[in-house]
Amino acid sequence: MGSFVVEGGRQLRGEIVPQGAKNEALQVISAVLLTGEEVEISNIPDILDVNNLIQLLMDMGVRVSKKTADTYTFKANDINLNFCYSEDFLKASGKLRGSVLLIGPLLTRFGKALIGKPGGDKIGRRRLDTHFQGFIDLGAKMKYESKKELFTIEKEGELHGTYMLLEEASVTGTANIIMASVLAEGKTTIYHAACEPYIQQLCRMLVRMGAKINGIGSNLLTIEGVERLGGTQHRLLPDMIEVGSFIGMAAMTGSEITIKNAEVSELGIIPNAFRRLGITVEERGDDLYIPVHTEYEIDNFMDGSILTISDAPWPGLTPDLLSVLLVTATQARGSILIHQKMFESRLFFVDKLIDMGAQIILCDPHRATVIGLDHKFKLRSGIMVSPDIRAGIALLIAAMSADGTSRINNIDQIDRGYQMIDKRLNAIGASISRI
Numbered sequence: 186m187g188s189f190v191v192e193g194g195r196q197l198r199g200e201i202v203p204q205g206a207k208n209e210a211l212q213v214i215s216a217v218l219l220t221g222e223e224v225e226i227s228n229i230p231d232i233l234d235v236n237n238l239i240q241l242l243m244d245m246g247v248r249v250s251k252k253t254a255d256t257y258t259f260k261a262n263d264i265n266l267n268f269c270y271s272e273d274f275l276k277a278s279g280k281l282r283g284s285v286l287l288i289g290p291l292l293t294r295f296g297k298a299l300i301g302k303p304g305g306d307k308i309g310r311r312r313l314d315t316h317f318q319g320f321i322d323l324g325a326k327m328k329y330e331s332k333k334e335l336f337t338i339e340k341e342g343e344l345h346g347t348y349m350l351l352e353e354a355s356v357t358g359t360a361n362i363i364m365a366s367v368l369a370e371g372k373t374t375i376y377h378a379a380c381e382p383y384i385q386q387l388c389r390m391l392v393r394m395g396a397k398i399n400g401i402g403s404n405l406l407t408i409e410g411v412e413r414l415g416g417t418q419h420r421l422l423p424d425m426i427e428v429g430s431f432i433g434m435a436a437m438t439g440s441e442i443t444i445k446n447a448e449v450s451e452l453g454i455i456p457n458a459f460r461r462l463g464i465t466v467e468e469r470g471d472d473l474y475i476p477v478h479t480e481y482e483i484d485n486f487m488d489g490s491i492l493t494i495s496d497a498p499w500p501g502l503t504p505d506l507l508s509v510l511l512v513t514a515t516q517a518r519g520s521i522l523i524h525q526k527m528f529e530s531r532l533f534f535v536d537k538l539i540d541m542g543a544q545i546i547l548c549d550p551h552r553a554t555v556i557g558l559d560h561k562f563k564l565r566s567g568i569m570v571s572p573d574i575r576a577g578i579a580l581l582i583a584a585m586s587a588d589g590t591s592r593i594n595n596i597d598q599i600d601r602g603y604q605m606i607d608k609r610l611n612a613i614g615a616s617i618s619r620i
């Protein structure tokens with residue numbers, strides 16, 4: 186396991202370009218299994234989770250060609266189904282949370298999918314019920330072997346379109362059901378669908394491949410099944426989580442940075458969430474400019490009560506940014522309640538921030554109250570362990586703003602979601618050593 190050694194207290198200055206969107210990449214790369222024709226995808230981030238998924242596809246028989254540093258072509262015209270149902274496949278897929286997105290394409294095109302219990306961040310329960318219930322509604326049969334932690338999903342005959350009301354607006358669940366539905370017979374109606382920009386991107390890519398999808402951008406999707414899909418070209422959006430991370434990082438370290446090519450129209454309420462912490466976020470075309478902050482003050486609600494920021498399905502605030510908002514609030518003036526509704530373990534990294542001098546009250550697994558230090562007291566340096574991707578970047582931000590030199594262990598978790606983050610930040614003034 187690698188570590189970062191971070192010299193705190195350094196100001197950043199310059200321009201930084203966000204990587205391609207991790208969550209979108211996992212969806213659209215999985216979708217290449219829906220056709221035997223060539224699919225070209227660009228702006229792919231060079232991160233562990235995405236690279237592991239691409240390697241898994243290659244092991245399955247997908248012909249993958251790397252055209253440039255961030256552009257790949259995929260051709261799934263000769264899939265090795267024996268490998269897809271083997272112990273080696275189960276072992277590999279079980280280490281990667283994104284492998285769950287292979288179920289929909291494998292089921293609808295080849296009739297059967299096996300998957301081990303997916304890995305990924307240890308942030309509490311992450312149910313797959315929405316995925317599986319959607320497949321069952323389409324006519325598939327599912328079996329779970331508890332001893333092997335093995336899911337088997339098969340179709341008898343063809344999948345048939347139907348009406349379904351999702352139990353939760355799961356992003357990966359919605360993506361999986363969409364991919365299973367595009368080759369099903371008849372019309373599928375998905376209500377309470379997730380409608381994040383990444384879902385919209387997946388739908389638009391599938392439409393270019395020949396799918397018939399109406400309602401893109403809403404929580405009510407109608408899909409008319411087609412017999413086959415063709416090839417296409419697709420470009421990933423910038424990663425909105427990385428954009429938000431850079432906003433918080435700039436404010437915490439008193440830095441002046443410009444986030445280039447941020448695709449501002451696709452960021453939703455993310456810039457406003459940071460503005461509610463008192464951070465100036467200027468939109469300059471498709472760039473975001475963050476000036477130097479010597480202080481920033483948290484808003485209150487209109488009746489004077491303490492501000493609460495919570496996650497919600499899109500167009501609400503993505504849960505992946507709450508860790509960054511929380512750490513950014515530690516140096517604000519004022520207090521805030523952070524309410525993480527989706528995952529009950531995602532706030533457990535705050536004990537590391539408390540050790541660094543942050544004033545945080547962990548109310549319960551889902552809520553934390555932050556009393557800002559108003560830049561009057563810097564966080565202390567320390568030794569910490571990254572428990573998951575988003576907590577990892579939050580701890581990196583804390584270390585960059587702290588007095589002294591910190592060490593962050595288990596940085597594989599950060600590398601899973603952030604491309605060469607040390608080199609990119611060092612280029613604009615950070616001091617991060619990888620050991």
